[in-house]
Amino acid sequence: MPPATLRRSGRNLLLGPRSGGSAAGCKIRRGVPPRFEAMTESVTQLTLRINGEDHRVVFPTHHTLLEVLREECGLTGTKHGCELGECGSCAVLVDGRPVLSCLALAAEMEGREIETVEGLQQGNDLHPLQTTFADLGAAQCGYCTPGILMTAKALLAENASPTAPEIREALAGTLCRCTGYHKIVEAVEGAAALERGEEWTAPREVLYGSSLPSSESESS
Numbered sequence: 001m002p003p004a005t006l007r008r009s010g011r012n013l014l015l016g017p018r019s020g021g022s023a024a025g026c027k028i029r030r031g032v033p034p035r036f037e038a039m040t041e042s043v044t045q046l047t048l049r050i051n052g053e054d055h056r057v058v059f060p061t062h063h064t065l066l067e068v069l070r071e072e073c074g075l076t077g078t079k080h081g082c083e084l085g086e087c088g089s090c091a092v093l094v095d096g097r098p099v100l101s102c103l104a105l106a107a108e109m110e111g112r113e114i115e116t117v118e119g120l121q122q123g124n125d126l127h128p129l130q131t132t133f134a135d136l137g138a139a140q141c142g143y144c145t146p147g148i149l150m151t152a153k154a155l156l157a158e159n160a161s162p163t164a165p166e167i168r169e170a171l172a173g174t175l176c177r178c179t180g181y182h183k184i185v186e187a188v189e190g191a192a193a194l195e196r197g198e199e200w201t202a203p204r205e206v207l208y209g210s211s212l213p214s215s216e217s218e219s220s
């Protein structure tokens with residue numbers, strides 16, 4: 001089963017059930033509410049464990065893990081998308097489980113093992129997911145890719161031979177505007193095969209295109 005964090009809408013997690021209140025019932029307040037003024041004055045200093053390294057960071061206490069990763073640690077591989085828990089582009093692993101870093105407070109992350117896309121490659125060796133995503137064209141503009149790679153890594157840690165429906169379900173919380181998802185699912189299947197120690201090569205039509213029906217019949 002995919003982690004609940006990504007299966008449920010982050011908007012719902014953040015805002016709770018929609019109320020039946022009407023716009024007429026809303027009061028517009030001007031200025032910063034006192035509660036938030038107090039938050040902006042508060043600063044947190046702690047050590048984050050990211051990709052096996054300690055990072056001593058100081059940040060406004062209300063900042064999210066996404067903000068601290070990108071702005072304090074310089075780890076900009078984790079992408080900043082909707083900030084509402086809807087797109088999945090900010091997913092990182094916390095203690096091995098996918099977490100939407102735009103909805104997680106960095107102040108709560110001390111002592112946790114955080115993994116970002118920067119930690120996937122080991123020396124000059126790409127992670128099998130990086131290899132298959134590159135070979136199959138499963139990353140196009142690449143904006144969704146870090147979140148998808150980290151979510152897929154967590155899936156493969158739990159399930160070494162996921163079926164295509166299981167992969168689709170695990171990745172259901174991550175949106176991609178470019179690929180149509182088919183190549184992403186194939187790439188995760190390929191990475192699973194590589195991690196199991198099996199031979200895997202990209203399908204021929206991915207590398208060379210598929211033959212026209214007429215040329216196939218001529219050659220036979």
Ligand code: FES
Pocket residue numbers: 010079080081082083084085086087088089090091100101102103
């Ligand atoms: S879900 Fe976090 S930026 Fe979209």
Ligand code: FES
Pocket residue numbers: 138139140141142143144145175176177178179
């Ligand atoms: S590759 Fe462009 S959004 Fe997924």
